[in-house]
Amino acid sequence: MPRITVGVDGVTYEEEVEPRLLLVHLLRDRLGKTGTPIGCDTGNCGACTVMLDGRSAKSCCVLAVQADGSEVVTIEGLARGQEWHPMQTAFHTEHGLQCGYCTPGMIMAAIDLVRDDPDPSEEAVREGLEGNLCRCTGYATIVRAVRRGAREMARGETGARTPPETGPPPETEAQSGAGARNGAEARNGAEARTP
Amino acid sequence: MISAPFDYIRPESLDEACRVLAEADTAGDDVKVLAGGQSLLPLLRLRLAYPAALVDIGRLRELRGVRDGGDHVLIGAMTTHDEVLRSALIRKEIPLVALATATVADPAVRHRGTFGGSLAHADPAGDLPAVALALDCVFVARSSAGGREIPAADFFVDYLETALEPGEVLAGVRVPKLGPGWGFHYEKFHRTAQSWATVGVAAAVRLDGGTVEEARIALTNMGPAPVRARAVEETLRGVSPAPSASGARDPLADACDRADEGTSPPADLHGGPGYRRHLARVLTRRAVAAAV
Amino acid sequence: MSEQLDAGLIAQRIAEDDGLGRPSAGHEVGRARRRKEDARLVTGRTTWTDNVQLPGMLYVAFLRSPMAHARIIRVDVSAARTLPGVVAAYGGADFAGEQGSLPCAWPVTEDIVIPDHPPMAVTEVRYVGEAVACVVATDRFKAADALEAIEVDYEPLRAVVDMTEALAEDAPKVHEPGNRAFTWKFAQGDVDAAFRDAPVVIDRTYVQQRLIPTAMEPRAVVASTDGQTFTLYSSTQIPHVLRVMLAMTTGIPEHRLRVIAPDVGGGFGSKLQVTAEEVLALLLTRRLGRPVKWTESRSEGNLTVHHGRDQLQRISIAAERDGRIRGVKVDLLADMGAYLMLVTPGVPLLGAFMYGGIYKMDAYDFTCTGVFTTKMPTDAYRGAGRPEATFAIERAVDELACELGLDPVEVRRRNWITHEEFPYTTVCGLTYDSGNYEAATARALELFGYDRLRAEQAERRERRDPVQLGVGVSTYTEMCGLAPSRVLGSLRYGAGGWEHATVRMLPTGKVEVVTGTSPHGQGHETAWSQITADALGVPFEDVSVLHGDTAVSHKGMDTYGSRSLVVGGVAVLSACEKVKDRARELAAHVLEASADDIEFSDGSFKVRGTDEGRTIQELALAAFAAHDLPDGFEPRLDAESTFDPDNFSFPHGTHLCAVEVDTETGRCSIRSYVAVDDVGSVVNPLIVEGQVHGGIAQGVAQALFEEAVHDAEGNLLTTTMADYLIPSASDLPAFVTDRTETPATSNPLGVKGVGEAGTIASTPAVVNAIVDALRPYGVRDVRMPCTPERVWRAIAEAPARPAATGPEESESAISEGGAR
Structure with missing residues (x-):
């Protein structure tokens, strides 16, 4: 069996693997990195997206042996201690997740997207995430989250990370939803939801 | 799902890869060449293929990169789609390749999937084969017996089948520079962003004095292999692609109405042959109009 | 009435908010709180069922029938048993004495046919994907490999794919008593009188295609026992119902069975089920004394997670010349698939009371026949019965408007229950407690720019633009908040609400x-x-x-x-x-x-x-x-x-959709989408917005993209995500959403429920828009999903089509064949 060396979230692992073992199986079944889930068997859903040597890759479409010598970052490797990555915070703030199953892949794909396009338009986000499927959100809040995450990332690492345990994250524009009686207020609410 | 077991061989050089493939061929072993794996691994997981071994050429540096060859651009077979899209040389000299590559799958797949892998996989719904055909690319194959050049017109044989022999590896592709005056477009029609092309049209058009001097048009998914729309190419010569006066016959549309001649489009979940023929005509008109 | 007051209160509540989502104390309700759940979900510290690892755990893989209908002649697992790492391998006969029958909790009529449904097939398979054998091994790889060593001999029987054909005299039988599972009837008022001499009658048939729910997390089960008690982890929506039903099915006493639904990655009704795999996992852990895990692959799930919809709907409306509706008749065929699962027969009943929509009428007649076919059983999928009903009535009301030359909004206005009339008891006998259809519609029209879009539509028609514009309306209500137990009892459901x-x-x-x-x-x-x-x-x-x-x-x-x-x-x-x-x-x-x-x-x-x-x-x-x-x-x-609630709740709203139809290719692109929903009082507007968005996305997907397609032999052709098209971010538009707020009077929170509203409302809005765009071509309907090919064919085959290239074949080989 091939012997591989692979770095995952800052830890180096040496493993003997069957050639057919997928990278995502290595992560989940061998290394206990279950934060990265599997959603399909054709590379469509993107739930298993990780960073492989700095670029997004669908870990169900990579053999573990192909990752020999590579560095992998998963959703579990994004936070620094208790401080979340700005994209994690943005998904939370903008309600960019519901069941959360697509979220690890979605966040990894979003971070990759922002590397090439630090201030993506709505259209750029929608196109950039076309390899990641979500069944819960209808995507609008994900688009908002990615654009917010991009702005926070641009602001620099310092200060942008939010400790998850020490209080609520910055809660910005409250979604009004005041009902239709107050025309101006409701209009603002609607516009806030229309990127 | 989980693929059946297979052996894995990672040669250190192209020569070694060729040797491994030659030995396997002699032994009658069913080996497959693994490039980026973005098409192959799903096939294996669905147990639609049972190779005895994969020969991983994805890391061979000598197969990777984009070089200016004077009258052509040489794209190493293991150059990823992402690298293709980032290549200034490709964008400048052979923009049709970049236009089509940008429609291939999604960013994560483009990070892993390779230019040569896509072409050697020869999926009729893939976007790059039609581009290679339209541009008359030359496929450079290597085997333990030496090298061989295969014109695009001979390369795509049938559904998922190319002219590559069992012991051969696709090393690179020479994409001719067409020179000044050419315009390009890849028109892809698919039901969702993730769907394969129902029909695609790769068009390169050169105008001279407002009329078409030369057109090269190839169609995606209009048969088991990409196909040139020769009738359109011929009929377009001398036609003005500008919108015609209202009421007059549109010679551009007339020419493009011949797009489906000589095709044998498939029937699948995305459309029947009749619809595909219709789409080929409409999309060819749009592709030509967009190219000029 | 109180509605004005409450709106004022809510406005005050928001005014008190400090702008950071922090209202004064005591005002959590109504505030856009960020979710507590997110912390584990955005960091990957989740407990999906497949993440659960127990010492000594074994892995299960199922061999599934490749045929839609066949007699099982022989199952031989002996070769599989000898493979390395294989602990056990069984065929259906090995469970015959203990596996029981998967339950149906909703025998909708006295004479309903509820066939025996063994978790693992023993003598006959009735859909592709039905389990016929299993392997238990030390890892999932060995289990998967060993499946290939199992030999099964089948004697093929004729597949039953089409519902109408299934009811023919000489149709092959899915089950011995025949292919009619039940016929359920409901009538109120004098429907014959309503239709007799009616100035206008609209009579249409719509196809609710079969859908695959596709929660992002595939199903998974982990079962273990210490010899006394049993623990089942399952990716389920219903741990409590599941525990009761599993106890009844397996004979494991309820007090010694613990069911855990850990983090569950979506359900949409698909995990409202008692599945074969859950039962068999319990039997396996009981038999082997070790923990077992089964995790499905997506392609396995497309075959074996229950499907949704799949109805053939005939709806007739009798109306006056001024558009006022006299009565509605509905005749449904509902595809049950091969067996009746947990609430399979009840799904159309959840729609039975909603075909009147928000409209007043004097008479209503509903008949539904459940039909067996050799396909995966259908069951609840987001909305369950109500999206089907809403689609039919909202499509048919548009046809009525067209017939009368009236604006579709105006026809609705002439028929809907006005806000002064609440509480209102409908012809179906439901009492809608509150609502304000006028307010929601007015707000939606304003946000949408209805008049402007109509003007653009006229202009595009005038200049024969190849890209036509259509406007679709859907004014829906639904019954939710399931449910008053006494009502469930009267409908013969097996439990309370x-x-x-x-x-x-x-x-x-x-x-x-x-x-x-x-x-x-x-x-x-x-x-x-x-x-x-x-x-x-x-x-x-x-x-x-x-x-x-x-x-x-x-x-x-x-x-x-x-x-x-x-x-x-x-x-x-x-x-x-x-x-x-x-x-x-x-x-x-x-x-x-x-x-x-x-x-x-x-x-x-x-x-x-x-x-x-x-x-x-x-x-x-x-x-x-x-x-x-x-x-x-x-x-x-x-x-x-x-x-236990006294009444259902009745969210409502108005959805408007503008679609651009490329008449040359048939592609439909949503240009704008406005949803104004009234879900009563709101606890968390952020969550409400998310539910509405996600619901709309699934409804749009039914209209445009999704369909489980079978060939004539009953093989599912859409087994992967490459074939069954789930829309991505770039396939969906942004949604403009807003709310009116008419509190429910039936509960102290004033809430109505929001989980299904978007799905129920959006499908007819989209299809109405497509048909609206194509009315000048003589198009009256496009079957869902409105694929580019179907739209193009509808144009090409419509009576009033302008000169265009017609289709060369009448049918394409696969996309139109097979299913019906």
């Missing part, structure tokens, strides 16, 4: 809320915390919500049918009120006052007119210490409540 909650005050003043709902993306941990924080005057952060484990939450009816807030949330509120009652009694004792003189505000119980008081936290500690309690007062503030 109540929900349970326990609220526990911990000694340190923190609160544990135990709920019988079982969230899988809906944010109950957050919303229930908001309700509790307001009710008890405790900080939002001090509330913890426990759910999804029958050992923790002993009683519940789980999550489906937009019921969790309307029934479960109200149960939480009710339990909080009981806690407060106990706290008040204790406060009175401690403060030496009469309980009647104790006032509660912001978490403190005070003697009226004084500053003398105790916080609820202090009282919790006092109850814990129990040193000084009133006589006979048990040392606890904890309380529980089981809430």
Whole structure:
């Protein structure tokens, strides 16, 4: 069996693997990195997206042996201690997740997207995430989250990370939803939801 | 799902890869060449293929990169789609390749999937084969017996089948520079962003004095292999692609109405042959109009 | 009426908000709280069922039938048993004595045919994907490999794919009694009179295509036993119902069976089921004495997770010349698939009362026939019966408008129940408690720019633009908040519709809320915390919500049918009120006052007119210490409540969709989408918005993209995500959403439920828009999903088509063949 060396979230692992073992199986079944889930068997859903040597890759479409010598970052490797990555915070703030199953892949794909396009338009986000499927959100809040995450990332690492345990994250524009009686207020609410 | 077991061989050089493939061929072993794996691994997981071994050429540096060859651009077979899209040389000299590559799958797949892998996989719904055909690319194959050049017109044989022999590896592709005056477009029609092309049209058009001097048009998914729309190419010569006066016959549309001649489009979940023929005509008109 | 008042209150509430989502104390409800659930989900610290690892665990793989209908002649697992790592391999006969029959809890008629449904097929297979054998091995790879060593001989039988053909005299039988499972009828008023001499009759047939729910998390099961008790982890929406049904099916006593729904990655009804794999996992762990795990692959799931919709709907409307509806007749064929699963036959009944929509009429007649075919059984999928009903009535009302030359909004206006008329008992016998269709529609029209889009439509028609514009309207209501138990009983459902909650005050003043709902993306941990924080005057952060484990939450009816807030949330509120009652009694004792003189505000119980008081936290500690309690007062503030609603709730709204149709290619692109929903009072607007968005996306997907396609032999052709098209971000538009707020009068929270509204409303809005765009071509309908090919064919084959290239074949080989 091939012997591989692979770095995952800052830890180096040496493993003997069957050639057919997928990278995502290595992560989940061998290394206990279950934060990265599997959603399909054709590379469509993107739930298993990780960073492989700095670029997004669908870990169900990579053999573990192909990752020999590579560095992998998963959703579990994004936070620094208790401080979340700005994209994690943005998904939370903008309600960019519901069941959360697509979220690890979605966040990894979003971070990759922002590397090439630090201030993506709505259209750029929608196109950039076309390899990641979500069944819960209808995507609008994900688009908002990615654009917010991009702005926070641009602001620099310092200060942008939010400790998850020490209080609520910055809660910005409250979604009004005041009902239709107050025309101006409701209009603002609607516009806030229309990127 | 989980693929059946297979052996894995990672040669250190192209020569070694060729040797491994030659030995396997002699032994009658069913080996497959693994490039980026973005098409192959799903096939294996669905147990639609049972190779005895994969020969991983994805890391061979000598197969990777984009070089200016004077009258052509040489794209190493293991150059990823992402690298293709980032290549200034490709964008400048052979923009049709970049236009089509940008429609291939999604960013994560483009990070892993390779230019040569896509072409050697020869999926009729893939976007790059039609581009290679339209541009008359030359496929450079290597085997333990030496090298061989295969014109695009001979390369795509049938559904998922190319002219590559069992012991051969696709090393690179020479994409001719067409020179000044050419315009390009890849028109892809698919039901969702993730769907394969129902029909695609790769068009390169050169105008001279407002009329078409030369057109090269190839169609995606209009048969088991990409196909040139020769009738359109011929009929377009001398036609003005500008919108015609209202009421007059549109010679551009007339020419493009011949797009489906000589095709044998498939029937699948995305459309029947009749619809595909219709789409080929409409999309060819749009592709030509967009190219000029 | 009170609606005006409440709107004012809500506006005030938002004014009090400090702009950071932090309202003054006691006003958690209505606030856009960010979710508590997110912390584990965005960091990957989740417990999906497949993440669960137990010592000595074995892995199960199922061999599935490649044929839609066949007799099983022989199953030979002997070769598989000898392979390395294989612990056991079984065929259906090996379970015949103990596997029982998968339950159907909704025998909708006296004479319904409920066939035996063995979890593993023994003598006959009736759909592609039905389990015929299994392997248990030391890892999932060995299990998968060993499947290939199992030999099965089949004697093929004729597949039954089409519902109409299934009912023919000479059709092959799916089950011995025949292919008609039941016929269920319901009639009110004199429908013959309504149709007799009616000036206008619209008679249409619509196809609700079969859908695959496709929750992002594939199903998974882990079962283990210590010899006495059994624990089942499952990716399920219904741990409580599942426990009861598994106990009945397997004979494992209920008190020795614990069911855990850990983090669950979406359900949409597909995990409202008692599955073969859950039963077999329990039997395997009982037999082998070791923990077993089964995780499905997506392609396995497309075959074997229950499907949704699949109805053939004939709807007729009798109307006056002025557009007023006299009566509606509905005749449904509903594809049950091969067996009746948990609520398979009940799904069309959930729609039976909704074909009248929001309209007044005198007569209504409904007939539904459930039909067996050799396909995966259908069952609940988001909306379950109500999207089908709403689609049919909203499509047909558009046809009525067209027939009369009226604007589709105007026809609706002439028929809908006006806001002064609530509460209103419909022709179907439901009492809609509240609503304001005028307000929602006015708001939607304003946001949409209806008149402007109509003008553009006229202009494009005028210049024969190849890209035509269509405007689609959908004014929907639905019945949700499932459900009053007595109504479920009258419909022959096997259980009640109540929900349970326990609220526990911990000694340190923190609160544990135990709920019988079982969230899988809906944010109950957050919303229930908001309700509790307001009710008890405790900080939002001090509330913890426990759910999804029958050992923790002993009683519940789980999550489906937009019921969790309307029934479960109200149960939480009710339990909080009981806690407060106990706290008040204790406060009175401690403060030496009469309980009647104790006032509660912001978490403190005070003697009226004084500053003398105790916080609820202090009282919790006092109850814990129990040193000084009133006589006979048990040392606890904890309380529980089981809430059974009196009525359904009736969210409503108006959705408007503008679609651009490329008449040359048939491609339909949504240009704008406006949804104004009235889901009553809102606990968390962020969660509500998310539910509406996601619902719209699924409804749009039914209209444009999704269909489970079978060939004539009953093979599913859409087994992977490459074939069954789930839209991505770039396939969907942004949605403009807003709300009107007419509180429900049937529950103290004023809530109506929001989980299914978007899905119910959006499908007809999209298809109405497509048909509207193509009316000048003579197009009256496009079958869903409105694929480019179907739209192009509809144009090409319509009577009034302008000169265009026609199709060369009448049918394409696969996309139109097979299914029907």
